[in-house]
Amino acid sequence: MLDKTYQPQKIESETYRVWEEASAFAAGAPARAQARPFAIVIPPPNVTGSLHMGHALNNTLQDVLVRFERMRGRDVLWQPGTDHAGIATQMVVERQLLERQEPNRRAMGREAFNERVWQWKEESGNTIVGQLKRLGCSCDWSRLRFTMDEGLSRAVRKVFVDLYRAGLIYKDKRLVNWDPELLTAISDLEVEQLDTKGHLWHLRYPIEGPKFNPDDPSSFIVVATTRPETMLGDTAVAVHPDDERYRHLIGKNVILPLVGRRIPIIADEYSDPEKGSGAVKITPAHDFNDFEVGRRHNLPMINVLSPEAKLLLEPNPEFTQNVEPSAELKATILELNGVFRFAARNMIVDRLDAQNLIEKIEPHAHTVPHGDRSNAVIEPRLTDQWYVDAATLAKPAIDAVKRGRTNFVPKNWETTYFHWMENIQPWCISRQLWWGHQIPAWYGPDDKVFVAEDEAAALAQAKEHYGKPVPLERDEDVLDTWFSSGLWPFSTLGWPDHTPELARYYPTDVLVTGFDIIFFWIARMMMMGLYVMDEVPFRDVYIHALVRDQKGQKMSKSKGNVIDPLDLIETYGADALRFTLAAMAAQGRDIKLSPSRVEGYRNFATKLWNAARFGEINGCVPRAGFDPATAKVTLNRWIAGESERTLAAVTEALQAFRFNEAAGAIYHFIWHVYCDWYLELIKPILAGSDADAAAETRTMAAFVLDRALQLLHPFMPFVTEELWAKRAAEGEGRGSLLILAPWPEHQGLANAEADAEIGWLIKFISEVRSVRAEMNVPAGAKVPLVISGASGETSARVARHEETLLRLARLDQIEFGKPPSGAVQIVLDEAVLALPLAGIIDIDAESKRLKREIDKVGSEIKQIDAKLANEKFVSRAPEHVVEEQRERKSEAEAVAAKLEQALKRLEAAL
RNA sequence: GGGCGGUUAGCUCAGUUGGUAGAGCGCCACGUUUACACCGUGGAUGUCGGCAGUUCGAGCCUGUCACCGCCCACCA
DSSP states (O other): OOOSSOOHHHHHHHHHHHHHHTTTTOTTOGGGTTSOEEEEEOOOOBTTOOOOHHHHHHHHHHHHHHHHHHHTTOEEEEEOEEBOOHHHHHHHHHHHHHHTTOOOHHHHOHHHHHHHHHHHHHHHTTHHHHHHHHHTOOOOGGGOEETTSHHHHHHHHHHHHHHHHTTSEEEEEEEEEEETTTTEEEOGGGEEEEEEEEEEEEEEEEBSSSOOOTTOGGGEEEEEESOGGGGGGOOEEEEOTTOTTTGGGTTOEEEOTTTOOEEEEEEOTTSOTTSTTSEEEEOTTSOHHHHHHHHHHTOOOOOOBOTTSBBOOTTOHHHHTTSOOOHHHHHHHHHHTTOBHHHHHHHHHHHHHHTTOEEEEEEEEEEEEEETTTOOBOEEEEEEEEEEOHHHHHHHHHHHHHTTSSEEESTTHHHHHHHHHHTOOOEEOEESOSSSOBOOEEEOTTOOEEEOSSHHHHHHHHHHHHSSOOOOEEOOOEEOHHHHHTTHHHHTTTTTSOOHHHHHHOSEEEEEEEGGGIIIIIIHHHHHHHHHHSSOSEEEEEEEOOEEOTTSOBOOTTTTOOOOHHHHHHHHOHHHHHHHHHHHOOTTOOEEOOHHHHHHHHHHHHHHHHHHHHHHHTTOOOOTTOOGGGOOSHHHHHHHHHHHHHHHHHHHHHHTTOHHHHHHHHHHIIIIIIIIIIIHHHHHHHHSSOHHHHHHHHHHHHHHHHHHHHHHTTTOHHHHHHHHHHSOTTSTTTTOOGGGSOOOOOOOOOOHHHHHHHHHHHHHHHHHHHHHHHTTOOTTOOEEEEEESOOHHHHHHHHHTHHHHHHHTTEEEEEESOOOTTEEEEEETTEEEEEEOBTTBOHHHHHHHHHHHHHHHHHHHHHHHHHHHOHHHHHHSOHHHHHHHHHHHHHHHHHHHHHHHHHHHHHHTO
8 A cells, every 4th residue: 555645765765776686777688689779978977076966967867868768678878987086086185184184295195195095085986876876877887987997097098198109199398277276287178267356557668778767758668467476577578560659669678677687679469559558568488478479589488486376586597597687686586586476466566666667557357367176366387298189189070060970959059069179279188186197108317208008118118219228207297187088988888998888889879968068078078089989979969057056156066056956855855856857957048946846846756656546546457468549438548649649749859858848748647637637537437337447447547657657767767666566466567677668659549539528528627617616606516507509419428428527517417408597607619508506606797707708709809800801811821820710710709609698698687 | 359048927947840828836716526735626917128120920030239147268
């Protein structure tokens, strides 16, 4: 016996255990050896992570697809795994060390620290896996992978070596985005431009030759800057070649204040006469644009900042290379060396000001680059790093999408993808971290680099090169986390080995992810997949919305605006949360989650539960071999057809990734068709004297419930599996699991006659109920009903459904005849239904009601008339549209006429 | 500066071939029916952001404006 309400907490973990024990999630089951594969790789969550709403949405949608395709008979692989998440994880463990007052990373040393991270990963790294299970995810956990597993690490090394040998990975000295807090380079994508209110300092640089005089503008040139502290590294002042104001100065020098260095005034089109003073100071070692200018003019690059972004003047041979250190400069060096960049800024401004070298200071709003992890202001810095030639790899990746080998859903994301890919920059892949894949490059005594998959191979190369064995030192850097993520679709399947899984499941069918990682991840997988496998990694990319907070902001731990999906699961059950997310996942729109919606879908689960309970109480048991096409009772033929329409709607919607439509269709069917009407309508049959009809109805009720469970299962796996199991013991499919049950097939069950008849029945009941409520007829009062003008068909229908009508419309009898006087009258198709309520109801009110009805129909007729009177409409609109309007008009007119008659009759009673 | 998306019932949002505006929640009234009060029955509420255009017909197509949001970008 089922409980009165569904209690998810009582069954979820047990149900999940049953699935796992039955190996229901396992790919490559022998029974499906002949089946078409269906593969999805999970976007690997960070091992540091715990389940947030984004994960909940992302994995719900994947699980819906996976369960759907599994029921459709495919050999499903949902490949799970986690990502080592270099920076994020290293930060977590470092913070932990700090909290526990243990020696820090550097004190521990690299090996001990990495051991510590591994230990942490083993202890709490699989938290998120448990949480995905609570959500109901049917991943093949036996194939769980981690980006730093030996196999995946081997894939990383091999790809690195292959790309290096192909010239697509190279080492280069250029400016990088340097995070002075994390002390590592990061890629362009990891930099966030933040609007900042700063200042624009206009500095006077004295021109070499004339004596500097603050009142004489010809003795100096003004440059504007947002970062005065970098002036120590200036190596030129640039003006636009066409700028008349400065043309005469081109080729002259200025004396760099505080330093005394002579630097040239050069002409370069980078200088924008509109901006600042029109003359710009050039600091090639600390600004990306200046770097390019410096390259063009062969300027020296003077680095004046340490990795920690402190002034680095001493010892710094670069800084003093071009200048004879004067006593003043020595004093400056002494005072400024080692000062953090922002403090140094003030000190330098003060010193310049003291020398009358500040023309003016303006407030200035601009964007400042910040590291997305540390939130520190990024410092462009000249360093040696490893790069991937992304532009070359991007070409086939662009082509594959253009040719439709991979499709984005919704399609408009392709624009974003193309735009980025077509302007892609070299990808900096080295990170000055310890946690991650150490770069497989070794250096000889003369810094000659040997790239190889392991040390032995590198040593062999070195021996070959030097003609004798030499000791090598390995590159200390690790690779960007996204380098290994980019290999995920094939590295998880065993590549570089030629495994059967790789052959069977690559390319995968669909990737489900949020748009925020199109560049980080999708683009890289496309590039790597095409390069390594010579085939796209997935056929479809379904891009879903982000779950945002009330202000439309991305939820993130640092912002503290996170709604915990586990709380919602605790309160309402995993099914309710899943259904909510699926129902709200309309394409191309963000999701703002409201708890009341989750509660509503929890109620839905309970509704379904009680429908099953009704079946249980009434002996509705699935019968083996039952063919719904053989049903004789109209009601049963109707519900069979309705269930099949729902099957089609859900199937089509899921095939097109329209999750919200699929969810809506099954919701509507279960609640508003099966429960609201079918179960109510069959009560008289079940209680009636026709044993055959009752038996057929019991079977059909169970059959349709089974269908509902099947169609709902991808969305609400727990409650449906539980109800499937609890169906009467002798039922069809006893002992089977719903998760492995087949998706229903289309049999052509819809029947127009049954639809028309039950449609009429529903309308009859609804109209009577509506009028009763409006006329304030007490709900408990049973009243008689008189039908006039009924056709033969209507009479027959009334006869067939009399008990039902009496019960659901709260009538005590139905007879045919003239409408009695003072009755409430309802127009139903050709007939008039009269409720003789003289004395009970207010005739005035009924008269008003009828007039209102007449008005409504009247205005409808007017509207249609206007259309039909429009000659252009009649001549240009398609025939069926015009015909439709004519039909609507004649129907409306018939109703109007009957209402008029009804009104007359009523007034006669007064 | 470039690109994308949004503006529909009090709230959160659906609305894919242009042809009678929908759901959930909330609200109001009533509670007969032994599946369900996590419920039932009935009800109210919209110049579909503004303007212009295309069309017989526009929430849907085009242009434009306004406001909101996101992404990309080297603006001293």
